[in-house]
Amino acid sequence: MQKFSLRFVHLFAVVIISFFGISLLSSCQTEGCTEPMSDNFDPKAKKNDGSCVPWRDKFAANYTGINACAGSADEGVSFVIAQSSTTEDGIVVSIPSEGMLFTAKVDSQNGITIAEQDISYQGSIISISGSGSLTGKTSTISYSLTYGPLTVPCTLTGDQP
Structure with a gap:
C-alpha cells in the first residue's frame, strides 16, 4: 500500500510540474507589432504590444x-x-x-x-x-x-x- 501511495504522489507531482511548465511556456508569447499593414510589423509576434505604426x-x-x-x-x-x-x-x-x-x-x-x-x-x-x-x-x-x-x-x- 505504501508503494502505491509513493507512486501516486510521484505521479501527481509530475503532472503538477508538467502543468505549470506548459502554462509558463504558453504565456511567454513574443510581443511586437501584429498589424500586417504597419511599418514595424513583426511576423513572429503573437501578442500586440501597441507599438504598431500603420x-x-x-x-x-x-x-x-x-x-x-x-x-x-x-x-x-x-x-x-x-x-x-x-x-x-x-x-x-x-x-x-x-x-x-x-x-x-x-x-x-x-x-x-x-x-x-x-x-x-x-x-x-x-x-x-x-x-x-x-x-x-x-x-x-x-x-x-x-x-x-x-x-x-x-x-x-x-x-x-
Missing part, C-alpha cells in the same frame, strides 16, 4: 505643392490627407481650393489606390480614380477626372512641412 499614419499631413491637369496651367495648391474614420486603411484627400474631396486606400507601405468614385467638383458630379505614392515627405497622386466622354489626367504633388 502605413496610413505617414500619409496624414498638410501638403503644399502643385496640381497639374492636362490642358490647364499648373496650379499651386495646399491639400490635406487625413485618416478615414470608416476604415483602418482608408484616407481622405481634400483640395480646398478646387473644392475636391475623395477617398483612397493605403494598399502598400508607400502606395495608395483611388477606387473609381463620384465626387462633386466645381458644381458638377464627376468620376475620379487613380493611384499615388509617398516618398519621404513628398506625396504624388496621379488621378483622372471623367465627365461624360471627357477624361482629364492630373498629377497632384506636394510636400509635408
